[in-house]
Amino acid sequence: MDRPAAPEPSGGWPDPSPASSFRPKKRLGQHFLVNRGILGHILDSAELQTDDLVVEIGPGPGVLTRALLEWAGQVVAVEVDRELAAKLTTELAGEPRFRLVQGDVLSIPVDSLLHHHPNDPCPRYKVVANLPYYITAPILRTFLTAACPPQRLVVMVQLEVARSIVGSPGKLGLLGVAVQYYGRPHIVCEVSPGSFFPPPQVRSAVLTIDVYGSRPVAAPDAETFFRVVRAGFSTPRKQLHNALSNGLNCTSDRTHQLLETAGIDPKRRAETLSLAEWGRVGLCYQSVEA
Numbered sequence: 001m002d003r004p005a006a007p008e009p010s011g012g013w014p015d016p017s018p019a020s021s022f023r024p025k026k027r028l029g030q031h032f033l034v035n036r037g038i039l040g041h042i043l044d045s046a047e048l049q050t051d052d053l054v055v056e057i058g059p060g061p062g063v064l065t066r067a068l069l070e071w072a073g074q075v076v077a078v079e080v081d082r083e084l085a086a087k088l089t090t091e092l093a094g095e096p097r098f099r100l101v102q103g104d105v106l107s108i109p110v111d112s113l114l115h116h117h118p119n120d121p122c123p124r125y126k127v128v129a130n131l132p133y134y135i136t137a138p139i140l141r142t143f144l145t146a147a148c149p150p151q152r153l154v155v156m157v158q159l160e161v162a163r164s165i166v167g168s169p170g171k172l173g174l175l176g177v178a179v180q181y182y183g184r185p186h187i188v189c190e191v192s193p194g195s196f197f198p199p200p201q202v203r204s205a206v207l208t209i210d211v212y213g214s215r216p217v218a219a220p221d222a223e224t225f226f227r228v229v230r231a232g233f234s235t236p237r238k239q240l241h242n243a244l245s246n247g248l249n250c251t252s253d254r255t256h257q258l259l260e261t262a263g264i265d266p267k268r269r270a271e272t273l274s275l276a277e278w279g280r281v282g283l284c285y286q287s288v289e290a
């Protein structure tokens with residue numbers, strides 16, 4: 001079945017005319033999507049089924065929300081802006097498949113967004129959102145590390161951030177390692193500032209993250225893994241043995257031994273390691289700590 005055309009710039013689109021009393025709030029990252037083609041890419045990437053539960057972060061005036069409701073079974077949206085939240089609640093009051101939670105997404109337990117499935121403590125769901133960029137990393141962390149993580153995320157993020165998330169060894173930073181530990185990221189398309197009202201100062205990208213059912217590489221538990229990875233990136237310009245010695249508070253001899261056991265040249269820098277290599281360092285660290 002073909003997806004219906006994304007809505008015309010009427011219902012739900014912000015009114016940019018001087019007569020409108022609404023002024024987008026920069027501090028809340030309010031850049032509303034006004035490009036129907038990009039909306040189509042987001043919907044296509046979400047691969048929605050009629051029984052899907054979708055969590056949307058920051059529905060704003062509800063353009064994406066209305067499109068999601070065309071295809072998904074249920075949409076739960078979290079909006080911090082009281083004015084926008086009240087307006088959307090009123091406009092979609094007749095839609096029983098929609099629930100709006102007013103508040104800061106970082107202060108609301110993920111579980112509480114899913115609790116209307118009493119027989120299934122961890123229902124399958126997707127996150128689809130044009131994210132407020134100022135809290136991109138904490139939002140990704142919140143959902144990827146949740147007891148009940150989503151099956152897939154389809155999110156609009158800053159292009160530079162998207163590139164760092166999909167990075168490969170040589171350019172694989174802390175955020176990339178963190179996301180790739182939990183899921184497979186992919187950039188769907190790049191998005192120009194003119195696709196938003198008001199236009200942001202940066203280019204954007206639609207990013208998907210398919211969350212793994214089990215870890216993609218051998219690695220210790222998340223706490224140990226990230227203790228080691230954070231230590232490795234604590235002084236990114238230094239060679240790995242120095243960064244790890246500082247970050248893990250180990251002697252230089254011990255760190256050299258750790259890296260030798262993991263089969264990693266101690267002179268390498270953190271961003272050159274692959275996820276599998278971080279996993280090996282983490283496992284060796286775990287075994288010497290035990």
Ligand code: SAM
Nearest residue numbers: 031032033058059060079080081104105130132
């Ligand atoms: N979904 C709309 C669209 O695509 O046009 C709006 C996207 S706009 C980039 C980001 C939205 O996130 C805004 O509506 C903003 O008010 C909301 N927002 C910002 N910080 C938030 C937070 N901490 N919790 C929930 N929503 C937030």
